[in-house]
Amino acid sequence: MRFTSVDFLLFLAIAASIFRVIPAAWRAAYVLIASYAFYCTTSPRGAIALAAATLFTYAGALWCERLQGTSRAFALTTAIVGVLVAYLMFFKLVVFVPHQGITSWIVPLGISYYSFKLISYVLDVYWGKMPAARRLIPFAAYVAFFPQILAGPIQRSDDFLSQIGNGQTVLPAILRIAWGLAKKLIVADHLATAVNYVYAHVSGLHGGWWIGFYIWPLQLYADFSALTDIAIGTGRLFGVVGPENFDRPFNSTSISEYWRRWHMSFTNWLADYLFMPLRMATRKLGNVGLVMSITINTVAIGLWHGIAWGYFIFGILHSIFISFEALTAKRRKRLSKQHPEWEPARNVLGWFMTFHLVCFALVFFRAETVSDALYLLRHVASHVADFRGIFEPEGLNSARAFLIGLLGYALLELCERYRPDRWLAQIRLSGPRYLRWSLYASTALVLVIGFALLVATSGEPKNPFVYAIF
Template sequence: MLNYYLGLNIRNAKKEKIQKRFLYLGLIFNIGLLIYFKYFNFFYEGFVQLLNIFGGSSSYNTLTILIPLGISFFTFQTLGYLIDVYNEEIEPSNNILEFSVFVSYFPKILSGPIERASKMMPQLQEKRNLSYNIFVDGLRQILWGLFAKIVIAENCAVIVDPIFNNYENEAGVTLLIGALFYAVQLYADFSGYSNMAIGISKLFGIQLMRNFSTPFFSTNISDYWRKWHISLTTWMMDFVFTPLSFSLRSYKKKGLVISIVSTFILVGFWHGPNWTFIVYGLFHGLYFIPLVYSGKMNTSQVLSKGRNFPTLKELISMAALFLLIALTDVFFRSDNIIGAFEYIINIFKINNTISYNSEIISSGQLIKTTGILVFFFIIEWINKNKTHDFQIDSYNKYLRWSLYYLIFVLIINFSKSSQNFIYLKF
């Protein structure tokens, strides 16, 4: 309600000074709520620990705070709305029902995508006609998202969880397998949710933005972030990186590096009140430095252009980037920074004589999951340049239905008990 009326007041105010006051009120209100619900205990614990260094009390109690559903997503969405209204990029909504649907639209409320008002609000204001082709395409996207979540992500979790929970007693090869499969689990879990949310929206005639675009087929970190969690990345680029880099433009490439690293630290911290996420974001920001100084930050390579398969150079670049991403994701999965560093160090220990986890490595689970992953990524590779990962409307009827039945069979026979979506806690 407050954001709705702030949007109207920003536009109706005749003086820019008054408009800015309403904008600042909205920023303080939204960011303040997010900090209280999600980060209060993090800052409180840090403050108490700082006092302890100077001889303060060592005992303290944190608050038990129930976090509102999807607060990280709808907060950024409303912040973007107010900023766009202030910048006169959109007209403020004068319909409280439409604005409420924009903020709390149920398919995306849990884990996004973070929609921009300029794209979604017009769809709520216009009459939506049911289209057979869009409806069927939505069903395909739901099916692919369901397959990614309960088959790919959950089977990867069966391998990943025992390894991370007992990493001190695992061999380097086992830890490497755990890191690689966790990267795939994280992707399948989140992209699966996004595809289902987008697919469900198509059934209502609403087009949500694409949130993933086959990121593991990237050859550099810049291209990867253009394809990973696209709604968050574009939000951060528009509202954090762009104004920050503009203000630091006099420092040239150093200012650009500071802007990128600062933005990605915020990207990491957005995920949760833990130093592991901050380090995760810091590393991703640092990975951009070679691209900045080589002038290749904005280059986006079209893979296998005019060909069905990547070149050896492209394949090596994709594999090296995937390994880098997987190792960095260890911080995303670990409970603390020390545990994450220990996990990574143990991978590369030359004298790591600890026996590998025979139950995981030697079992049929690893072979079965790898086989399903091959099918998963083949389909994604074929559709990498299409609007979503399972856009198969151009296939002939018999091939389409064969794929439907194959996925149904895989879901029925290989799905695991569904855990919570990883991104629900963010």
């Protein structure tokens, strides 16, 4: 079930209404049932794998806790994490070798996300950061939580378990969902058609390759952050506030800063559970250890999206960028202290460089083949104005639609700077119940009408979320 489908909005309306009226003690169990119901609409077989992985990890963590302090705890933790990583890797690899007679295998939905939740949970228990969950139902709800299962954000178990059972917050939730739908349908989808066209005809274009270079990252951001907005808003309807995933990443002035502001729940996860242990293991190797850890980490980021050369090159490029920044950090800091008057110029240059390097690496991420990526990069600056061939005269791929997408993107950046949804959500609603609920209902109605209008004017939203496949 897609987040931008009418089916999903209906499912959500019914599930959230029932959540409101059931006793607080049943909420965790209810969220669990709703999550598995959601999961089964797409992948009933995957639900069995999900349940098995959940039970395996639940029991494993309890056992691990009992062995805590003994040498066997390390062996057991390694074994559990090893099984979970193998489980993830198996399905990631299966997708890319369809000719080996295992095409009937279906990759369990959301496996990239829920296996990360399971791995960090086991490590948290092993490191003594939290006790192993005693109650199976809230834990299983954590793993299967439907707002987060398709594409995150990756919430930590202690954060989730401390919130499950809370009541819903309606207005901030609806506003956040509306914000996400608008970003997806008005900005991302209007930009997507031109970007898709460029990447589908890289060597056949007469010009306009810059769209693949500059506009693709904007589309990806609008698309992926919309998915997170909908996930966080939906989570709030079930009492759980998930972690943020983006903090206006294209305003970063360095690549390291960019990674602290892009897909944050994922990069923070890697920083804690991959980079930190790697750095601890290599800390006596000096800069060699540092570069090695950075490279393993960024290549893991790339290959997590799938096993392909483009993702690998994407990871290697970021490893070069981040290593360069880390190795020159002290020198650059000293230089900027000696010349404080350069600060504004340094920020502008830092922003310019960062944005271009991010775009550069993302071309490899998006292009069908590495040679397509290289072709596009070689032609970025040629025939810049000759992009009319990319647009069809009518439909979602018209020049007008593209312009709507661009203007929408500008508005998006402006809104995210001032976050109108946050102060709107902070309005304390007092007054009789019927008045509050009339407001909630009318907000939801506006959302549904707006959605219907968008669908009616631009055709059924046909672009799936980019990150829904990872």
